[in-house]
Amino acid sequence: MAERVAIVATGQTRHTAKRLDVNLRELITEAVTRALEDADLRIQDIDAVFLGNMEPFEGFMFPELWSVEGWGGYGKPAIKFNTGGTVGTTTTMAAYYYLAAGLYETVLAIGFEKQSEGHTQAAITTVGDPIWERTMMAGAVGNFAVMASTYVHESGVTPEQAAKVAVKARRNACNNEYAHLQMPNITVEEVMQSQMLAHPIRKLDMCPQSDGAVAMVLASEAKAKKLASRPAWIKAVATAHEQQYMGDSPKRLAIMRSQVTASQKVYKAAGIANPRKDLDVAEIYEVATYAEMAMYENLGFCERGQGGVLIDQGVTSMEGELPVNPSGGVLSANPIGATAMIRVAEAALQVMGKAGKRQVPNVHTALATGYGGNAWTDALILSSR
Template sequence: MRAVAVVGTGQTRHASRRDDVSQPELVHEAVCAALADAAMTPADVDAVLIGNMELFEGRALPELWVGAGALASGVCDTVLVVGFGKHSEGHTQTGMALTDPFWDRSVASGAVGNFALSVSQYVSERGVTEEQAARVAVKARRNAARNPHAHLQRADLTVEEVLASRVLAHPLHLLDMCPQSDGAAAVVIAAGEIARRHNPRPAWVKATATRHDQCYIGDLDKRLLRMPTLRDAAASAYRQAGIDDPLRDLDVAEIYEPCTYAELAWYEALGFCPDGEAGRLVDSATTEMEGELPVNPSGGVLSTNPVGASGVIRVAEAALQIHGRGGARQVPDVQMALATGYGVYAWADVIVLGDTP
């Protein structure tokens, strides 16, 4: 397989409403930034991959109107990958309700309710506290304050304030959950010598792994606790990248955490700590900016969540750290970075980026 690397990244300003731009203009903003970062013009790009969530934007077949063809590695030398979400233009609540019409559509509790259900099992088994979860929320919004693109930026957020925010679904408070954002992100991926020409420190793709699972909420026992897709994908990616101890070998992680408790559960699934130790890991500040393994210097999904772009943002932010272009959110001397993706417990993606091919 040819060595390929992320050579450029671009993001929009993310906000709850971007009334100033249409959906194509939103995508354009991210794409221009990514191409400029990679010192490329559209003519340098062989293919484009674009993703979103149709019903969250109220549009069908987005690739048609953004105007993109798509190909994967092996046939092209340079690929532009774009994700976008414009929740303010669609009806996410309706989109979330379009589940199996015979089984769970009539007994749905929405995204927050579904998270809360699995959180109740995680809390019951692991004994993590509300305060430990709130610490994740504080870390995310504090990190976001150093990220000019982030939607929710709160350098002064406190654990008390998280716990005092209203309960959406027991035990999840408003500030435990990700927001809905308008935004787009793009990365430019190039092969071999082209990558070297377009970035002095390309973020080489060391490993990728994706796993899917059965789709009904009740199919997977203790989903948050076990998360077999993420565990299996991480094990495969670590093997490919030669990672024995992720806490030691990784320098930074950008993980897709839809709520605070999910970040704690992912620490265990990703092997940052033994099962049951996630609460202690966050208490010890290991995953803070100054800790041994900073997790989500960008502020994560908890701070910025244009759903169709949130996965691409993870890859962009992980690559940015290897490029050394993280600005105020830069972690010093990053050689190995992790990015993860996630979809309603039904799938997980893991990508490892490194500073050498």
């Protein structure tokens, strides 16, 4: 029988466009220091460390090893992951499996990225297969644009509905002291008039590029109960992959095979019959406005084609039936190696009742997702029980 595992503490940097005051190593230290303080632990209390990062954004191989002083890794078991946008959730799941296996009692999971060191769209363009895709690729923006066009065609969502997603995200972000983009006065019109990057994606439809790091302390059941009065228990985790090439999934975004599969798996494992009713909050890896609406459909928050209606009705706003991304989401902060773990950390804060101004009342069950690579999905369910 596997051990129960919980998240007991989190730490984040203030995510921002350019952290010109610290190097990568120092950036990591900030997040780890905050997580350890949150758990009231010393680095010596940590049994092992799991790290996630997307090396090509820094032009680095083993940046975590160069940075070892920054996360106290000397003498510790450590494993490093690199899976694209999902890396933060991949890394969280690794920590989860180790604890569930009873191999460790208290571990750190860390996600970090300093987008300002390199060129994000250039590095993402090399995601493309060198023979089949790279010449046409235009970073994440180009990919999401072609995907969004399919989704618009299938669902009939409008640029105005997309803009509402952007407004929701950046206004929610004003309650999150760690968010990169905090725009209290953002309007639908402003989003719809922002610079066109790749039709139909405008600048304010897209996530920013951020420098930032996140760390979490995870613990086995006995430790977790000592370390936190209300730990965020990990009830279920799942990953689902796509096929190899960008054009393999039949209707990218509109139908996300990986997201349907991963979410259905965790819902089943956690006893969630109706996600819109049974979840109290969701922190999803939405990347772009159109993607968020598509994900509502793929995550089962609404029927197919109803993603736009959901945003119109305010179902996913802070006051709605199922608040999505109280943190402001990826649209408000995107240090890629950290981004998916930020979703988990934010979901954990909600479950622990420690989300401050962005706290949703009475959260017992939360969904966190990661999305990346070639349209693959990670999903986790956190619970107060």
